[in-house]
Amino acid sequence: MKKIGVFTSGGDSPGMNAAVRAVVRTGIYNNIEVYGIHRAYDGMIAGDIHRLESKDVSGIIQRGGTIIKSARSAAFRTKEGRKKAYESLKTAGIEGLVAIGGDGTFTGAKIFEAEYGIPSIGVPGTIDNDLFGTDNTIGYDTALNTVVEAVDKIRDTASSHDRLFFVEVMGRDAGFIALRSGIGVGAEAILVPETPTYIDTLIQKIEKGREQHKSSAIIMVAEGDDAGNAAEVARKVKEKFDFYDTKVTVLGHIQRGGSPSAADRVLASRLGVAAVEALLEGKTNQMVGVVNNQIAYTPYEKAIKHHNKLNENLLRLAEILST
Amino acid sequence: MKKIGVFTSGGDSPGMNAAVRAVVRTGIYNNIEVYGIHRAYDGMIAGDIHRLESKDVSGIIQRGGTIIKSARSAAFRTKEGRKKAYESLKTAGIEGLVAIGGDGTFTGAKIFEAEYGIPSIGVPGTIDNDLFGTDNTIGYDTALNTVVEAVDKIRDTASSHDRLFFVEVMGRDAGFIALRSGIGVGAEAILVPETPTYIDTLIQKIEKGREQHKSSAIIMVAEGDDAGNAAEVARKVKEKFDFYDTKVTVLGHIQRGGSPSAADRVLASRLGVAAVEALLEGKTNQMVGVVNNQIAYTPYEKAIKHHNKLNENLLRLAEILST
Amino acid sequence: MKKIGVFTSGGDSPGMNAAVRAVVRTGIYNNIEVYGIHRAYDGMIAGDIHRLESKDVSGIIQRGGTIIKSARSAAFRTKEGRKKAYESLKTAGIEGLVAIGGDGTFTGAKIFEAEYGIPSIGVPGTIDNDLFGTDNTIGYDTALNTVVEAVDKIRDTASSHDRLFFVEVMGRDAGFIALRSGIGVGAEAILVPETPTYIDTLIQKIEKGREQHKSSAIIMVAEGDDAGNAAEVARKVKEKFDFYDTKVTVLGHIQRGGSPSAADRVLASRLGVAAVEALLEGKTNQMVGVVNNQIAYTPYEKAIKHHNKLNENLLRLAEILST
Amino acid sequence: MKKIGVFTSGGDSPGMNAAVRAVVRTGIYNNIEVYGIHRAYDGMIAGDIHRLESKDVSGIIQRGGTIIKSARSAAFRTKEGRKKAYESLKTAGIEGLVAIGGDGTFTGAKIFEAEYGIPSIGVPGTIDNDLFGTDNTIGYDTALNTVVEAVDKIRDTASSHDRLFFVEVMGRDAGFIALRSGIGVGAEAILVPETPTYIDTLIQKIEKGREQHKSSAIIMVAEGDDAGNAAEVARKVKEKFDFYDTKVTVLGHIQRGGSPSAADRVLASRLGVAAVEALLEGKTNQMVGVVNNQIAYTPYEKAIKHHNKLNENLLRLAEILST
Known part of the structure; x- marks a missing residue:
């Protein structure tokens, strides 16, 4: 693998920039070119794809939002849309993807891989913390x-x-x-x-x-x-x-905004590094998470279908503490 | 004057605590006892009045809200309510008031002075910055x-x-x-x-x-x-x-909440000091403000009737800058 | 057990107040009286011990520092000091302790239990995150x-x-x-x-x-x-x-200061509740922690002797990301 | 005047970016081209001068630091350095300057104007608030x-x-x-x-x-x-x-860092607009400030020589309040 793409999709969350930075720097560290796909699947379809170098992600770790923008794509839900997206990637020579987002993002990536064989690793970026396969999603703590x-x-x-x-x-x-x-x-x-x-x-x-x-x-x-x-x-x-x-x-x-907390910056950094390393090891169709303070991989299918359960002990705690 | 009362009234604003602290400390500095009247005019009617010493206002300069609470009083708008309020103050031996709040607060203080001769000085505490007689009200900057x-x-x-x-x-x-x-x-x-x-x-x-x-x-x-x-x-x-x-x-x-900004803490401190000093000099029925960086006194009547005008240059500025 | 004491000791950390609040409220919830021991072991020796009710811990969850103060005690390291401390607790009728602090705090509690049989549960409160038996100490995230x-x-x-x-x-x-x-x-x-x-x-x-x-x-x-x-x-x-x-x-x-982060408030709340529940279940000489998102108990001896190891993956990560 | 340059010089202060944005947008509003001179006088000498358009200053109002960088120039203190600087400006077609900084900045601008006739208006950007001719400098409040x-x-x-x-x-x-x-x-x-x-x-x-x-x-x-x-x-x-x-x-x-406060953003915006308008009206060799809430112009000479005096009333206030 010599060229990979990264995009942020769905509702944005604080720490997405830190994840993008980690993907780019880890790519460079491994002699890989990294390309930012702007506005997620919409930009993939439109070919809105640009090389990201080390300096492009300098000074973004502390910024909320996402410098490569996010979007929800109707077009990518169509066969035609995905075909165009594939052609864009082929033109750019991109061989693997890091998809930062949530449920919808990973569903898209999964279908796309099945149809066109483009490997991808998902990074959980959403403030809702509802994804199975990671204790925390990027943005939740912030x-x-x-x-x-x-x-x-x-x-x-x-x-x-x-x-x-x-x-x-x-x-x-x-x-x-x-x-x-x-x-x-x-x-x-x-x-x-x-x-x-x-x-x-x-x-x-x-x-x-x-x-x-x-x-x-x-x-x-x-x-x-x-x-x-x-x-x-x-x-x-x-x-x-x-x-x-x-x-x-x-x-x-x-x-959804604001400078990411220390915990989210570290989490995003860890997941961004792990995502690129997973792609290089030939992994695909999986979301990377941190479970019990260890990097863990969960198949998209499982991450999407299951949901984290609310900690019932915390509900009881809230009851006691409002005494 | 040996005993004065202080209260916060109307919508609370960040910096009211800093003003209360300044009133108490300035009283002590001038060998005067200061009493906190809780929940403004309602507490005055109910006799909810307590001595405040230096340590009671220690560590409050940075806190939002008001430790002596605020309220809007329906009862004080009646003759009977104001009679009870007067009796409470007489019982407590309070000879002068510092009224921290806005329009409604000063209107009440003005009527009360006319009826019972209790001198009072107003301190502008409201986030709305709509009071004539001061460049900024306490809480606006925050x-x-x-x-x-x-x-x-x-x-x-x-x-x-x-x-x-x-x-x-x-x-x-x-x-x-x-x-x-x-x-x-x-x-x-x-x-x-x-x-x-x-x-x-x-x-x-x-x-x-x-x-x-x-x-x-x-x-x-x-x-x-x-x-x-x-x-x-x-x-x-x-x-x-x-x-x-x-x-x-x-x-x-x-x-309305949050720790007050540096500017609001300084403003509240200045106005609290000036209010007590004004009472001691025999002033009454006036709001103290900062105009052009100088302490200024404005009769309640004027402070209530007039309103600060919006700076039209700033409207023009907003137009230019959104180019 | 009808009466317990709580104190904060060693270097203070943001979230100690949230832990104190949780201890008090959990006590009340279980029909137990809770007493604050001011300035830790020094106050225990001096008998500086006061009942804490629900309203006393109202509005403190967001405050840095500790309302019952912290100290490092030289006197408690002497036999004589500990004897006096025991007598103070006996006089107050206190049958168990929640000790919020670090290494030194737990060492003291351990010796004290050995000598006088007063059961205690430790809560890890320090910004340094160096205690074995918990993924995070209270204050580290802040x-x-x-x-x-x-x-x-x-x-x-x-x-x-x-x-x-x-x-x-x-x-x-x-x-x-x-x-x-x-x-x-x-x-x-x-x-x-x-x-x-x-x-x-x-x-x-x-x-x-x-x-x-x-x-x-x-x-x-x-x-x-x-x-x-x-x-x-x-x-x-x-x-x-x-x-x-x-x-x-x-x-x-x-x-060491500042309003505690959301994560520290939740952690402190969990640990405070768990500490009281542990005392009621007859546990003693243990530190309560959160390990892999579950409450866990570690004997003081182990918590003191071992230390958390630095995550070496994070060192490697820092290397990659500064590329 | 068709082309002007803007630069930030000396110790940077929060709000400098807001001032640069205001200069650029006001230029555009008046059909003038604005050029950023990077690293102040050093960049002027080196010809490090680039056109700034509206989008270039989009999303910078909230950022600390200065996107066009600051520096203290030894070379500009020499005749030769200033000659090169003049040649750079001539090459770029720049006819006027907005100099954002402090004492040293304005001293340089004054000498440069005397030698080469390039008109300039100064904007006070320093956290020290020590400049005569403005109640507050940009960055002081932050x-x-x-x-x-x-x-x-x-x-x-x-x-x-x-x-x-x-x-x-x-x-x-x-x-x-x-x-x-x-x-x-x-x-x-x-x-x-x-x-x-x-x-x-x-x-x-x-x-x-x-x-x-x-x-x-x-x-x-x-x-x-x-x-x-x-x-x-x-x-x-x-x-x-x-x-x-x-x-x-x-x-x-x-x-020196951090996102500028609301007051500093408004102040920087006002001064940036006023500086460009002053240049267009033919003013030069003056610092623009806000005095008593009004825009005011002070000759460089006066702004540099005099200094704001510490408010002695505030010293007295501090004494009273620490009672």
């Missing part, structure tokens, strides 16, 4: 810090005013961000999609806090909670319990 | 930094994805936060209540950016803009121009 | 983020000026902080006590960077490196290679 | 926030341990950073070059704090204080008063 810092600010004003805050964080199908950040900010309750939410139980909890003269309460809500998003849950609570001044905050895309 | 840091994160992800973001910041009647933070983040457009917003002009601007291959656009929207809040403006734009993936973020109460 | 953020600022100015920076971080015997933060900032070289440092090799590396037109270089130095601290290494380099303007920064105690 | 955030972390650990910290900040000739940041962190004492430091008085202050059971003390030291730098002052204090565990921290070049 997103947690972002949420925790934002909610700390809300706590300041909540405590000054006897207020009840509903804070919505990302998590359409999974409560990873809500659960850990909820513990981190000392939330009075944490609502996640994985467990049923009972409004009456929630109100009891808030009332109990009030009786203990807690000056404020913060309820973390994963956007995909079964009781609705933060605004809906707030409305349902307010209908039955109107003691506090109630406010809703939706953190939104702030969670 | 709020700007909070907005700028949050939108920097959004820019990371916006740039990675060709996205159009509408970011709503506080400002029901005034665009101070939107304008300065909009310049600070390099917003493509800034919508403020003080000037009319034309959706067609806004779309032209966004389209022009797209033609220049700008990868993203961020539109700052003061919540009280005449074209609606961020969600409404986004909807109106999307109806006519659907090139970008459009997202709305509402920063909400994050803007 | 310290890494603090270093990375500080060095990012240095990189800004280094890049603007063609400068060579030597940055000294904590680590008298171990390079954990230097290694991970060095990877995180993209350091050109990382000097740790665990491996020999050759000045000539270091200079070759810097010269190679210069030939590749790198505009700056940052060398991370653990304070206990065999070639000396940052100032000494800088001097040795400058003697032989004088191309760059050379600067030395010593981050010092900044590394 | 540096204050950096110092305050760092010392907040030190305070956490100082409070946990009964420690005495000496923190050295930049300021060879002026105490601007020490004074404002010292007030901002609630320092127990602030040592600046402008006033004499008496070690005995300092010790009395520290002792008084100890008697009041203050758990820690932080002494801010401007590097150019008459009693020596932080290490020297610490040694002198320790000789006579040895109650506390004493630590020294030197913040160093961290103070």
